[in-house]
Amino acid sequence: MRIQIQRVLCFALLFNVLLGVGMLGQPPAAAADSVVEPTTLLDKDFSSAIEGQSASQLGFDYSTLPSGATSSAVVEVDPVAKQKALHLTVNGAGTSQFLINKTFSETKTGTVTAEITFMQPGTSKAKDQIIYLTNAAGTKSLVIAGLDSSKGVVYWPDTAPVDLKTPYQLNKWHTIKVELNTLTKRFNMWFDGTLISARKNTNDAIDVKKISIGTPSGNGELYVRSIKVTHTPPNYKPAKPEIAYWVGRDKSIAMWVVPNAWASKYSIKIKEKAEDPWYTATTYTSVPTSIPPYASPSASRIWDPVTNTAVALTNGKTYIVGVAVITRDETAKIDYEGEIAEFTATPYAVTPIETPETNVIGTVTAYNNYNANRWSINSGLQVGDEPFADRTSALKITAFPDKYSRMDWIKTHADTMRYTGSTTGMQIATFPVRDKATIYVAMDQREIPPAWLSSSSGWADTGDTVQLADTALTYSFKIYKKLFASGETVTMGLNNVTDYNAGKNAGYFVMAERVPTGLKADSFVPWTNKSNYTLKGSLDETSVILAVYNNQTLVYDSRLEQNQFSVDVELVPGINNIELIARRNGSTYSDKISGVVHFDPVAPVLHMTVPPTSVKDFHYNVQGTVDEESKVTIKNNGVSVAESVYTSSNVPFSYPVQLSEGMNQIEISAIDAAGNESSKSFSIDYTFWAGKPNFYDLNETEMNSLVSSGDLIAQKQITNTTSNAKQITLLVVLFDANMKMVDFSTLIEEFAQGETKTLSTGFMLPAQVNGYHVKAFIWDSLDGMKPLSEESIIE
Numbered sequence: 001m002r003i004q005i006q007r008v009l010c011f012a013l014l015f016n017v018l019l020g021v022g023m024l025g026q027p028p029a030a031a032a033d034s035v036v037e038p039t040t041l042l043d044k045d046f047s048s049a050i051e052g053q054s055a056s057q058l059g060f061d062y063s064t065l066p067s068g069a070t071s072s073a074v075v076e077v078d079p080v081a082k083q084k085a086l087h088l089t090v091n092g093a094g095t096s097q098f099l100i101n102k103t104f105s106e107t108k109t110g111t112v113t114a115e116i117t118f119m120q121p122g123t124s125k126a127k128d129q130i131i132y133l134t135n136a137a138g139t140k141s142l143v144i145a146g147l148d149s150s151k152g153v154v155y156w157p158d159t160a161p162v163d164l165k166t167p168y169q170l171n172k173w174h175t176i177k178v179e180l181n182t183l184t185k186r187f188n189m190w191f192d193g194t195l196i197s198a199r200k201n202t203n204d205a206i207d208v209k210k211i212s213i214g215t216p217s218g219n220g221e222l223y224v225r226s227i228k229v230t231h232t233p234p235n236y237k238p239a240k241p242e243i244a245y246w247v248g249r250d251k252s253i254a255m256w257v258v259p260n261a262w263a264s265k266y267s268i269k270i271k272e273k274a275e276d277p278w279y280t281a282t283t284y285t286s287v288p289t290s291i292p293p294y295a296s297p298s299a300s301r302i303w304d305p306v307t308n309t310a311v312a313l314t315n316g317k318t319y320i321v322g323v324a325v326i327t328r329d330e331t332a333k334i335d336y337e338g339e340i341a342e343f344t345a346t347p348y349a350v351t352p353i354e355t356p357e358t359n360v361i362g363t364v365t366a367y368n369n370y371n372a373n374r375w376s377i378n379s380g381l382q383v384g385d386e387p388f389a390d391r392t393s394a395l396k397i398t399a400f401p402d403k404y405s406r407m408d409w410i411k412t413h414a415d416t417m418r419y420t421g422s423t424t425g426m427q428i429a430t431f432p433v434r435d436k437a438t439i440y441v442a443m444d445q446r447e448i449p450p451a452w453l454s455s456s457s458g459w460a461d462t463g464d465t466v467q468l469a470d471t472a473l474t475y476s477f478k479i480y481k482k483l484f485a486s487g488e489t490v491t492m493g494l495n496n497v498t499d500y501n502a503g504k505n506a507g508y509f510v511m512a513e514r515v516p517t518g519l520k521a522d523s524f525v526p527w528t529n530k531s532n533y534t535l536k537g538s539l540d541e542t543s544v545i546l547a548v549y550n551n552q553t554l555v556y557d558s559r560l561e562q563n564q565f566s567v568d569v570e571l572v573p574g575i576n577n578i579e580l581i582a583r584r585n586g587s588t589y590s591d592k593i594s595g596v597v598h599f600d601p602v603a604p605v606l607h608m609t610v611p612p613t614s615v616k617d618f619h620y621n622v623q624g625t626v627d628e629e630s631k632v633t634i635k636n637n638g639v640s641v642a643e644s645v646y647t648s649s650n651v652p653f654s655y656p657v658q659l660s661e662g663m664n665q666i667e668i669s670a671i672d673a674a675g676n677e678s679s680k681s682f683s684i685d686y687t688f689w690a691g692k693p694n695f696y697d698l699n700e701t702e703m704n705s706l707v708s709s710g711d712l713i714a715q716k717q718i719t720n721t722t723s724n725a726k727q728i729t730l731l732v733v734l735f736d737a738n739m740k741m742v743d744f745s746t747l748i749e750e751f752a753q754g755e756t757k758t759l760s761t762g763f764m765l766p767a768q769v770n771g772y773h774v775k776a777f778i779w780d781s782l783d784g785m786k787p788l789s790e791e792s793i794i795e
Helices: 002-021 402-406 497-501
Strands: 039-045 070-077 084-091 099-108 111-119 128-134 141-148 152-156 162-166 174-181 186-191 194-201 208-214 220-232 242-249 252-258 265-271 279-284 301-304 309-312 319-329 334-345 351-353 364-366 376-379 396-399 408-413 429-432 437-444 460-469 474-484 489-492 508-514 532-538 544-550 553-560 564-570 574-583 591-599 606-608 619-626 630-636 639-647 653-658 662-672 677-686 694-696 711-719 726-735 741-751 756-764 773-779 792-794
Touching: 039 099, 099 220, 111 128, 111 208, 128 174, 128 220, 141 174, 141 186, 141 208, 152 194, 162 186, 162 194, 208 220, 242 334, 242 351, 252 265, 252 319, 252 334, 265 301, 279 301, 408 429, 474 508, 489 508, 532 574, 532 591, 544 564, 553 564, 606 662, 606 677, 619 630, 619 639, 619 662, 619 677, 630 653, 639 653, 694 792, 711 726, 711 773, 726 756, 741 756
Parallel strands: none
Antiparallel strands: 039 220, 070 084, 084 220, 099 208, 111 174, 111 220, 128 141, 128 208, 141 152, 152 162, 174 186, 186 194, 242 252, 265 279, 265 319, 301 309, 319 334, 351 364, 364 429, 376 408, 396 460, 408 508, 429 489, 437 474, 437 508, 460 474, 532 564, 544 553, 544 574, 574 591, 606 619, 619 653, 630 639, 630 662, 662 677, 694 711, 711 756, 726 741, 726 773, 773 792
16 A cells, blocks of 8 residues: 555656646646537639639639749639539649649648549649648648659658559549648648558648649649638647557557547557556557558556566456557647547457358467458458458459359458467467368469478369459469368468568468258158158268258257158148258258148038039030139049149139030049049930021021912021931921911931031922911931920911
8 A cells, every 4th residue: 555655646746747847738728628620711612613713713822933834723614524623724834833822811720631622634644742731931831742643642741752652543533631730740641531641740830821732843734623621729638549450469469540640649558457547558659651551559568566567468368458649749849648548458379360150160260460350251252352451552352263252261461471480389370160161272373382281281272263463463373172070170371481571472361161961852742631741852971960840840850870861740730831951060050951831631622503404505514613722623424524624712613514415424523732632423414406497588588487489498507416426307397277287398317426417408388378387396317206406486
């Protein structure tokens, strides 16, 4: 306790001393809030300006040019997007630029942000110092952002352009954004929304008064679509920084901080418990050069109150880490520390990288864990994917065989291929496979496969390649493969670092594909009327666990000793959702086949229209309904006359049946999808019937009355609809008023089965027909005299 009291007193005395000598500052009362909304100094959208307006009409003034030079700054329609923009041109200016300037009403300190959207037209790139931020004295440009024909996007903190290695394109709209802080004398720069430079030093100036936009020197042009400038007053209590990500390393915790122009440096703090005081592990002052240009400090020590010293972090223990921005007023030489951003992190000798449960690659153990947080486990390979994160020149996949598009794969960090091993292990990483899997390694084909990737170690060259490219070169990676059992560990061996550093190989990356069990099953029978159903199928291997579910209830679960199987399933009436699941022992991966079987033990209900017992028409329509979808079959005298006539539930069906002469035994059956059958039968006596004859005169005009001395003909077309030959007789008889036969005529014809003939016979009527009548009728013969029609009578 005494030691702790002494420590607190010493710190308080030291703090007062620092305040007295001006090393730590107290923020002005007016600037106590850490969040201050920016105000707009300039906001011009030239696409909404009036065409033909000049920059001077829009509030800008122009720079002085050499004698004889010409220039203009006018709103015109641009040649690319066909939108209005401010078109700046200059000719004959030698080494001078044409500038349009906007001077602010007041000198600004704090943070000034300028953003301009522009296009450099033409066919060749030109050096152009596009955007200037100038101090009140007009003697210095704090920073200049622009373009260089060979370097791309650049900035000038003094007179020499610094290459940011960011290309730009002619005749394309781009946006440059600069954020400058006058207290720290630092700036950030973005190009097309991407941070490309962070916390760089400005020229030695403490205020901003003017912004200028420039054309290329001598002869050139520039289109500007919009420009916006905002200002935030000096902030003496910086907001907490944003932590992009962190990684646990061997007895160390590294973090990446999204940079702010108001950050002169970062204070890195650490403690074990929330109630513990912060221990400042380090102060980070470096200016990042990587892309993205994040600040990347580390915490590797913590205060031990027992030994009263700073000690190394313990691997596997979770710590609370804090990061605070320190804004240094470079003029007053005073530091202001802001809010603390906190996160919990754990150092590891080797870093475990969790993978999705759906991925066949199990938890990866990264021995090269310096940037393991930038590793990722992915599913599905695509053109444009980058196997190595944060590579200075992104190496992207351009082509590969389609079968690899479905695979899981590991993305490592750009520095992973430089790893040479350590006391924790001489490999980059290891991981188990969650199921039987084929592992593929795609390695730069210029590299001789190392021992761990040789054929003696079980690896085989697939003959396939994957193509990659960066901005400078194209690469061809050969693909090797090896089969691993479920749960077996895969080792990602070391790359040939010597060749890698010499530019002789670009490294390797790993892909994985699960090997299916090969589960197959016979086609499901959709309907059955039997309660016991047998599932049959096969697998590609033995010792696979097969589980069968019916309506989500487990009905079978066993390890198969053969690769063929036959499983009986007891069905329930109605729908049976059957699922077969095959998996290997110890694996959560499985192959599935599902199907639906309807168990219906009930026969359909068949309703029939009852026919008459005897008919004289050889066609009869069998009619009825079934209470469920069924196949209707009709037989006549044991002979099928209609098969597979499907009917829907309770929808009437009708089917014509040709009857045979005599008795017809009609049988109707309805069979549902499950095979259940209902039937009905009835008898119909069919008598062959020729039908009534008609009367005509010789002109074939139908007669309705007798005409004296006229010709009369009885006629009938007849078809023999029976299966036997028939003799058919047509008789016509004339009767007087006393019912005495006066005259007659007959015609006898033989009809073959199915034959159709027209019978016609008649006579001339007498002069006196008053009271007379004629009868016509059809018999089978004059001997049998069996009527085959009704009588036709005319009077």
